[in-house]
Amino acid sequence: MLKDDRFKGLSLTDLKRDLLAGITVGIVAIPLGMAFAIASGVKPEYGLYTTVVAGIMVALFGGSRFQIAGPTGAFIPILLAIVLQYGYENLLIAGFLAGIMLILMGVLKLGNLITYIPRSLTIGFTSGIAVIIFSGQIGDFLGLAGLDKKQYFHENMIQIVQNITTVNWLSVLTALIGLSMIVFLPKLFPRAPVLLVALIIPTIVAIIFYPGKVASIGSAFGGISQSLPSFQIPSITLERILLLWQPAFVIAMLGGIESLLSAVVADGMTGRRHHSNRELVGQGLANIVTPMFGGIPATGAIARTATNIKSGAVSPFSGIFQGLFVLVILLLFAPYASHIPLASMAPILMIVAINMSEYKSFAHIFKLKTSDSLVLVTTFLLTVFVNLTIAVQVGLLLAMVSFIKRMSKIFEVEKVIPALKNSKSKTEETVSKCPQLSFFTISGPLFFGAADKFESVITRSINKRPTVIILKMKNVPIIDATAEANLASLAKDFHKMGGTLLISEANKEVRETLEISGLYEEIGAKHFFDDSSDAVDFGLQIINVQNCPKCGRNETSACQVFEQRKKVKTG
Structure with a gap:
């Protein structure tokens, strides 16, 4: 006392x-x-x-x-x-x-x-x-x-x-x-x-x-x-x-x-x-x-x-x-x-x-x-x-119940064009059209009241079979056990399909929760990034160009996104 x-x-x-x-x-x-x-x-x-x-x-x-x-x-x-x-x-x-x-x-x-x-x-x-x-x-x-x-x-x-x-x-x-x-x-x-x-x-x-x-x-x-x-x-x-x-x-x-x-x-x-x-x-x-x-x-x-x-x-x-x-x-x-x-x-x-x-x-x-x-x-x-x-x-x-309902309305999962370092609008537009890379910005507390909405949006993206999914979690203050379990299930299912899940800009509290649960290790420490543009760079490195329907239709030997990304970095 x-x-x-x-x-x-x-x-x-x-x-x-x-x-x-x-x-x-x-x-x-x-x-x-x-x-x-x-x-x-x-x-x-x-x-x-x-x-x-x-x-x-x-x-x-x-x-x-x-x-x-x-x-x-x-x-x-x-x-x-x-x-x-x-x-x-x-x-x-x-x-x-x-x-x-x-x-x-x-x-x-x-x-x-x-x-x-x-x-x-x-x-x-x-x-x-x-x-x-x-x-x-x-x-x-x-x-x-x-x-x-x-x-x-x-x-x-x-x-x-x-x-x-x-x-x-x-x-x-x-x-x-x-x-x-x-x-x-x-x-x-x-x-x-x-x-x-x-x-x-x-x-x-x-x-x-x-x-x-x-x-x-x-x-x-x-x-x-x-x-x-x-x-x-x-x-x-x-x-x-x-x-x-x-x-x-x-x-x-x-x-x-x-x-x-x-x-x-x-x-x-x-x-x-x-x-x-x-x-x-x-x-x-x-x-x-x-x-x-x-x-x-x-x-x-x-x-x-x-x-x-x-x-x-x-x-x-x-x-x-x-x-x-x-x-x-x-x-x-x-x-x-x-x-x-x-x-x-x-x-x-x-x-x-x-x-x-x-x-x-x-x-x-x-x-x-x-x-x-x-x-x-x-x-x-x-x-x-x-x-x-x-x-x-x-x-x-x-x-x-009222509080949970209000907080769930605040929660947003939005598929967006990722912000790229030293990029031009044409490059960002190309990235946004890439069928093998999906980028989502998540805003609001990721808890049981919002877990269903989070799961349904990401699941729809997984069903389109991208190679890489990036979750920007800068505006997620907390993640509870229910949402963590949903994220673990999504990561597991996506991994079985040969996909790679990347998480960027998660705060200290969210990372600690994922570390305690073991999900941090399951996803892999190398798949967590402090900057979203670094996550995009990493994602572009692992995309399978030969299986890309967009590049295949254009009869190119290299991914358009990847090539333009290289030009941005070297130019």
Whole structure:
């Protein structure tokens, strides 16, 4: 791992700035931690446990100076699905397994690979998650009675329609008060802790004017403990690993993507550079330790990280102070949280959903009407109507197929007139008409998606029985195993027919691949050339003049091409 210099050179003034930033972020993190936990189908204190433990762990072991970790909205659909299908204990195991996967990604230096996931895929599932979060708060916003959390979007929507007559107008009033705080308070008091105020004011109103008339954290989940749960290692068995590895993988991928995106945002705001692989290891450690304290999966939170930077953070100590601040608040004021109305949580999560939806980017990609649009819409619909696990898998598959198709279109095999040293146009024209020499320029990656096109074009030339085929591979960046096998088959068949295959201007990587496979030796080192004109000269030397139909018809004793080539070289 890279040497960690994030804690070096700090002064007392720097620590004071980190303390202030940590408290500021902690004030934002408390309502979000509870809200995300409730939306994920678990008790609100589990979100606070995650904020404390994951926040401190990522600050200590992560790869960014300013990263703030904790529960995030992106995890809500997958966590809720796991809770509904497998239960809370299995959710802890899935988070633990995801942590191991993240560490392996970091150790194997896969931090940069995650950034290659196409934007159409990330926008697709992020927008789908936003729809699920927003729709999941409609019931609490309206105070509907008789609702049970269901796994599928359409089931929840049907329930809302069926129970729409049970609207609690006091819940609607509570939610509107909280929403007005979120919308108008920043305009009047820009430095006010908006989300915390959006919880406190509606709670005070509900307690004073209509106590017990709206659902609250206490009525739905009971009281919140004033301490962290006891340390306990999840009971992991092979059966549970086989059961949960897929959702764990999605948690790991989603957590890795969001953490690295958050770190990139922090880099852009500060001019610093994060260490992606160390960040993955830090996130992995956090997700291994957090379930041992009852916490849910965590990742880097973009909004809280940005708040941390804007609040003057200097080092990872701000993340540590944030976790400690939330712990102190939990120990001192946890019982009072039971009075918070669920309706006051709803507008907070709805605003989070709108902010994370990236609806402008969604509309832009959709308007392109390309394969990216297909990946976008497919991932979005599968996220909303099926689940995030299937959405990511199918989205990645579509993206890969789309990429392969695009790359295969880039690939070109063209029969051309070879460029000859010191040549005149008449000589080049004569070479191009020579039936015993075929010259091809190959452009683009020579891989399995283009191998069929490559083979069919060259095979057509072989069927015309030339004596020499020259392949100019200057613009071939790579060759994979499939294309190498096709090239080997073509070379073998052509050799049996008495022909000679020459390859010119292949780059170092292509040559190394052919050397490792043994094809370089089969074709023959003397048949590889750094310059195409040298390959043409060599090819003209081995052409059988007596069997040349063109020269035979003209009743010449020497090949016209060869004779003109000699004149060019001597003249």
